[in-house]
Amino acid sequence: MRIGPVFTLPNLLTMTRLALLPVLCYLLLRSEFFGWLPPVIVGCAMIATDNLDGYIARKTRTSSNLGKILDPLSDKLILNGLALTLVILGRIPFWLFLLIFVRDLILLIIGAVSLFKQRILLIPPIWGRLTSLTLGVSLILLFIKSPVGIAGLGLSVIFMAISTYIYAVRYRKVFSIERSYRYAGSGNRAGKLRL
Numbered sequence: 001m002r003i004g005p006v007f008t009l010p011n012l013l014t015m016t017r018l019a020l021l022p023v024l025c026y027l028l029l030r031s032e033f034f035g036w037l038p039p040v041i042v043g044c045a046m047i048a049t050d051n052l053d054g055y056i057a058r059k060t061r062t063s064s065n066l067g068k069i070l071d072p073l074s075d076k077l078i079l080n081g082l083a084l085t086l087v088i089l090g091r092i093p094f095w096l097f098l099l100i101f102v103r104d105l106i107l108l109i110i111g112a113v114s115l116f117k118q119r120i121l122l123i124p125p126i127w128g129r130l131t132s133l134t135l136g137v138s139l140i141l142l143f144i145k146s147p148v149g150i151a152g153l154g155l156s157v158i159f160m161a162i163s164t165y166i167y168a169v170r171y172r173k174v175f176s177i178e179r180s181y182r183y184a185g186s187g188n189r190a191g192k193l194r195l
Contacts, residue, residue: 010057011067017049018074025085028143036144043140046078047133065121072124075132076104082139091142096153100135103164110171120174127163134159 020042027039053071057063083097114120135156141149 006064006066008057008062008064008067009060010053010062011064011070013049013053013056014067014070014074017046017053018070018077020046021078021081024078025081028082028085028089031089031143040140040144043082043136043143047136047140050075050132050136068121068123069115072128073108076108079132079135079139080104082136086139086143089143091145092139100160103160107164107167110167114171114174122167122170122174125163125166125170127159127166131156131159131163 024039024042024046027034027042031039050071053067057067080097080101083092083100086092087094087097111122114122134152138149138152138156141152143149
């Protein structure tokens with residue numbers, strides 16, 4: 001699979017968003033010194049770039065396979081880093097972080113197997129994007145102790161369940177097709193499959 005161009009504007013936005021993660025975590029952990037506004041501004045900027053990079057990639061036709069890998073990967077790293085920081089601050093329970101972490105870890109492992117063994121790169125469903133968006137906003141709201149964060153978190157869990165189910169159906173289809181090729185004795189993979 002070709003990675004495609006690296007230094008496109010969407011990819012640079014994604015890398016910038018990921019680079020801001022330690023800054024966000026530091027501001028959150030030192031919020032008694034910096035206050036709540038700086039981390040909220042950085043968090044909102046990261047959420048904005050998450051939506052902006054995909055929009056630019058579509059409009060300018062600069063979408064690349066690297067970007068399709070980096071974008072969901074950075075989302076997972078950022079959400080897990082943010083959730084762990086809020087656990088340390090006592091804003092959310094540890095089991096919630098564990099739920100997010102285990103789900104994302106399973107998806108990353110299965111996605112890596114699909115990519116490197118079957119050479120199939122599956123695009124996250126819209127429900128996955130909604131999960132990342134609502135969860136990111138909810139975690140920021142929980143940081144500032146807004147009651148709206150609890151409602152947003154409940155919505156995030158619903159989106160998470162729906163997207164996980166869709167992922168399971170897609171990956172099951174991928175591996176079922178792989179087995180059918182193997183049993184048929186064909187050397188061709190399902191690399192051009194569009195799900």
